[in-house]
Amino acid sequence: MNSLQQFRLLIEEELQKINYPTTPEKLYHPIEYVLSLGGKRMRPILLLMAHQLYSKDVSKAISPAIAVEVFHNFTLLHDDIMDNAPLRRGRKTVHEKWDNNVAVLSGDTMMIQAYQLVSTVDSDILKEVLEVFSKAATEVCEGQQWDMDFENQLDVSISEYLKMIEYKTSVLLAASLKMGAVIGRSSSEDADNLYEFGRNLGIAFQLQDDFLDAFGNPETFGKKVGGDILANKKTYLYLKAMEMSDIAQKEKLEDYFSDKYFNENEKVKSVKEIFSELNIPTLTKQLMMEYHEKAISHLDMVTSEKKEPLYAFLKLLFDREN
């Protein structure tokens, strides 16, 4: 049984092994750049972990694992264009380092490459693996569109928000696990339970992201605490607070989450105070734990004896402080 660290190392090695054509340079250099920026590599690791539940031969899972990582990085690349983001993992985004056209086209090429890597699986399971992958890929795009729509939408319900983060974040984690299972020739029940494990884990993970962004420890968080508040992002914390607040609190929140100018520290402090008055940190953690427990219940149902790395991964994920 492989440890998390071994899986991560394997992914990094395989990513470095990819030989991109040298020309057109503006097409392939950005792909190498974006894949070299690092990241948690959660999706390929989950795919490999699901695969090893059923098979000792990791070789069949490597290309599809790289595929989900390449696809994920393609979505980051195009999301960064859409969000006009200057930085990704502390480095210049592709559209900043090159330009928008380069970012659009190298992203497109990455998506094709992801499909090429998925297509290396055995012929008899290729159709099923592609179905899982394409469904998730479509949902990721839908999630991104909803996320952009919500910026200009006055009323976003909590169920709409949860659906959005499920599509934007969870389904690719879920699909990675299911693909690993299918490639490892699991039963379809196990594959579906692993999908549900990933889907719930992903939602819990995103809720934790929302929580840490406002209430993380500034010493260990890595980013500026309060970034979502400063960006007027309609996170779960904000939406739940709007639901729970009285008229005065609601007015205050709406005021802070408008485009008016406030002193940054003052704004973060005041919004967090309202969140705390309304018990939002606890409510967020409770909802996160609900999804976390649902995730575990699905993993419990998986019939393999080699689930330890997945439990360990889940534990590590929710012990994180950034």
Add this chain to the structure above:
Amino acid sequence: MNSLQQFRLLIEEELQKINYPTTPEKLYHPIEYVLSLGGKRMRPILLLMAHQLYSKDVSKAISPAIAVEVFHNFTLLHDDIMDNAPLRRGRKTVHEKWDNNVAVLSGDTMMIQAYQLVSTVDSDILKEVLEVFSKAATEVCEGQQWDMDFENQLDVSISEYLKMIEYKTSVLLAASLKMGAVIGRSSSEDADNLYEFGRNLGIAFQLQDDFLDAFGNPETFGKKVGGDILANKKTYLYLKAMEMSDIAQKEKLEDYFSDKYFNENEKVKSVKEIFSELNIPTLTKQLMMEYHEKAISHLDMVTSEKKEPLYAFLKLLFDREN
């Protein structure tokens, strides 16, 4: 045997049958819009024509035919962002009608949909069909990158230009034909000859495009004659003229193809005069005919008895005036 018109009708019907989700509206409405703008539908028609050489059951070829059309329209959508084009087929481009973000993301979704449609072919040939499709898809991106690179590249050789148009235009025509053949269970020799037929046909077609843009009949061309000259595009005509010209002509051409201001009609007239002095129209037509003949020679080698629609299609294509 189906006629061109019947194939075209079938494609239009099938495109209209696609049921897109109603939400997120900004993701799916642009896709419906772009597919409703029409076009020659060359790629899906060629796929169906290649398929009917070997099979009477058109049903197996329909989804892949729609796939290549969806993919082609995805490339147009993203190309229009990159070229900052206001119009496509006389209507507003997606990034003009909505915005850049919508165009990026609905394009991405179209590419995924194209893969989903390709993935409907029988399992035993899926891997082969995907390989043909993904290779062409990658080359289309490479071709687009070269096309953009050439805008700022002082010296573009004719062989570089021919490679660019092969990748940007021909390979998807070629792949469509090959996919149709493989789905119809042709021999691999036939599939390869159909690929080469399409590859040469596509290059000839693009050379004809270059020719018509400068020397087409203004009454029947449909667009403004001289558009490429006004846009300082390095077409085959320009590159061949630069190769053939003496110092004085070269200086004149470089002057006209710079960003300096010239009276539009005057510029088109003068450049065309230089082209004519250098015998460029004839040289372009000769090269076009070379590729045209290569295309025919590959079609001649295809063993099926039902090639009439493909010969007819080729004839129609090169009798066109727009």
